[in-house]
Amino acid sequence: MELDEGKQKFIQSWGTLGSDWGINRTMAQIHALLLIAPESLSAMEVKEKLNISMGNTNMNLRALIDWGLVYKKLKPGERKEFFEAEKDMWEIVKKIVIQRKKKELAPMIKVLDEITAVQGKCEESDEFCKVVKDIKLFSNKADSILDTLIKADSNWFMRSFINMIK
Amino acid sequence: MELDEGKQKFIQSWGTLGSDWGINRTMAQIHALLLIAPESLSAMEVKEKLNISMGNTNMNLRALIDWGLVYKKLKPGERKEFFEAEKDMWEIVKKIVIQRKKKELAPMIKVLDEITAVQGKCEESDEFCKVVKDIKLFSNKADSILDTLIKADSNWFMRSFINMIK
DNA sequence: TGTAATTTTCAGAAAATTTTGAAAGTAAAA
């Protein structure tokens, strides 16, 4: 395998992984492209390297910026904008966790709370009540664990996990 | 809000959460329905409660069984099959982790390994090589953390995290 | 064995998501 082939493969795989992770394919591919770019790239360069339309490029670059995975960079003397990826893996993971927590966990917790307001009507034996209680317990735990992770730095995280594992 | 309304809401939310998690909407809704069902249900009952086709019901019940989230149960004297959800939250999470690890993490690690075979051709300065190395480190770490989690039991997990957090 | 109940399969339909392309918007330079 040649180096360029490897890069291509990496971009494709990152795209696939992304789409499994609620990040759309193109968004993840742009991220991958910027991750391995030695220099920041312009929107036009991204468009051309990935063979996608300008509209698509623009929308997904915006989304990446929203997520905090890509930064806009202005080069002095250059009119157009350049883009640069966040390259610290721990930062990347944290930013993804923040987004997914907001998009997924928060709404679930909200619904669970609404449902709990009704729990008075529950028979002790009612399966529904038991399940909701369990899930609530679990979600709240997950919520606070993730909050801790988000605040933590990489070393701390690794250290904790190493302790946990041994 | 009435109890039935609450149940409905729960099924819908679990469906939405599912589709964010690589479990399709219907699959997650069936899981939710079975989670809060006091008794195991037949395929026909599932079909009717969720207003979906028999084909869809069958396919997603199979998928849930594959994932280990639902068990098939035969009632003596009854010809048809009944279905019952795994209700232990920790088991549920573990089973989802197992599937996603297989589907997402494993292929990524495979690609990274293939790519690494080419790394000889890398300049020390090449961004690509740095990034691949970082991601590999991270993925392998994630892989072994998840393996540990899968083997662990709920109490152990919680205990570790409580320690971690304080 | 034949019949009826139940389950499975899968091609095409429907729905959801992503992408394009062209037009509109902005702002630096001339």
Add this chain to the structure above:
DNA sequence: TTTTACTTTCAAAATTTTCTGAAAATTACA
């Protein structure tokens, strides 16, 4: 101010994913 380079928007098209419905397969019972 006009031109030019670039960015943004968004309706419609393309693609991908999910669902249906009907037919085929399986199984249990008579």
